[in-house]
Amino acid sequence: MDPTIQMMIQGYIDGLENMNTKDASIKQEIEDYKKELIAFGEKESDPVTFFPKFQESGLMGKYMDLSTKITMAAQAADAAASGNKEKKPKATPEQWLEPFRTSYDYIKNMPIRERGLAVYRKLFEIGEKHSDITEFLAEVEKDNLLWKITSEDTLGILAISLTGMDPLSKGLTYATLKNIEAWEKSVCEADAYYLQDILAEDVAKNAARLLQPEHYVICLGLHMMVYRGPKGKEGLMEMIATGNCPKPAFVGAASNMVVAKQQARRTMETIKKAIGLSFDDILTDEYLKYKLLSTSNVCGLSKAYVQSNSNVLDLLADAWRNEIVPDISLIDSIRREPSLKFGRWRMPEDQEHKKAEELARRRFQDLPYFKYEDQLKDANIHVGTGEGFDIKL
Amino acid sequence: MDEMTTTKELYGLYVSRFGSCQRTPYQADYYRKWLDLLNSCSSNEEAEEKSKENGLYTAGASAVAMDRIFANKQAAMEMGWTDVAEFCDEIIQKIKADPYYTFTHTSLWADLQAKKNGWIWTIEAFHRLFVDFREFDDTRTDPDRAIASIANDLKMLSKPSSDFATLAAMPSFRALIDCSDEYYKEFTDTVLKAAAGHLEPIQWSAQSKQDEIEDLWNKRDTLTEECRQWYSQGVKPPCLRLSPESADGKYELIDIE
8 A cells, every 4th residue: 555545544544543432333333444444545556646536435424424423422422421401591691602702812812803802892792781692692683793703803814914915926915815805795604605615716716827927937037047146157257266167167057057048048938928028028027027036935924035135136137138138158248247246146044034034024013914923922822713714824 | 672572583683684695595494484483473482382393493503504505506506516516406405304414414514525626626736737837848858757747637637527638628727827829739738748648858958059168168267357356246145025015016125234
């Protein structure tokens, strides 16, 4: 059996056995299920397609049914043990609100979740006004407050998370913006299920599509960095400047320049053919142009990036216009360098990355997302209020 | 206000909310029946007793479940996921026949999700096929790797078809890829060639510029001064790029000194 598949199957078996059922007939069902599961695992050889096939085979469904059966058998046994209970008196609003107070206490240390907290407070205010549960529920229903506990808190968190994102990255913000639209429209749980399904397809279709243009530009940037950077031109110049110039390394760097130049030209032709952009179009696009550089996120959900010096962009543009497009010789390429004042470029080191992170955090400290992050750490709690719609940030 | 009137008001509000929402016909119907029952009784206790006799007392949970399934069905129909819509119909019939069905068959949610996954995973795999193609097409240097990635992603296609050519010809799948028709054709042709196990690589070489490289090697001493000038320049620090507030803003750049 494939080791990855074996690990997955073991996980399912452990899951059932750890429920420790005392029911003999269920125990037998578990044994039968284990045999079926192992036979299935031995038949499947590809871990990539294992899970969908597992679902299609009905074994996943059987697993869920067995889990429920074990839980229900345990509950029935508990009920039998505790005997018949007397009929409970009608709950008071105060009693009814108890679980909500627990949730409220859980998140009140995060004042940034004001939108959700306000709904809880309104609910408690109404609770104080009434001693009768039906009157209380009627007033709650008038404002649809039970649904708003979930929807308002979720909308609040989504709006907060948006402030931690790069608004120019449409592929990144798309899902959140669409999620906000869906939650604003929903008035009940079923509505949210409908809208989440529509949203899932929409996001699957569009978020990845919005990221496609930058892939071409990243490829172009990589070729140009090989051409212009330490593997190419700057490597050659350093060897000549220092006199540490072994011929194989020298020829290797020169060959890299030649090949990277050909590859950059081919990639640019593809960009023109595929998405109709010229090199100048890329440079005038505020978002795309930085994809020519190596960058990495330093805080939030891509709110700030650290990258090589901004002059490198000018340097790459210069190389494109004056060396790659006219295809000048290697020697001419090296000779024109002293007229440029850019100096060498490099990527940040760990210490600089940390410094960039601190700078960005200081700059953005007042943005809701960063307050939220801090409060989340302080409160050490899970995001979201439940009902199957928790948000994972 | 007496207790009966308040209860009627509450159920009237439920009827109003669930009746006005297009996704909740079963809850709307459930509360309407309750309201009718309340109107035919003289006390809440009488209505409760009667609801136990006619099954309404325990019908709330199945109404919620049926609406949830119904909402999934509506979304499936809107997106053309016919098998999902049919599955939802089957489940609703089963819940109607057995109000406890959702409690004894909790796997139905996972089964429903599995049905939906077929459609979503096909879209995601189609996107990944384009990424596989792009990664190969940029330099066309590693056909074996591309063939393996493409083969993996082709396996994930299932809905509405598991055949790549069929999907690629559908307008809804064409819309997933943001490129010209000319490049889209290159994409589909390349995937089909990879599926057949053959992709032609490009042999990149500096061979044509050997004279140029040799010339540079021979004249390297004449370039020492320029290169030293360049080498003596200070190293530019890396840079922090801060996002603007809105999508029409500009990044702010700060050197990390």
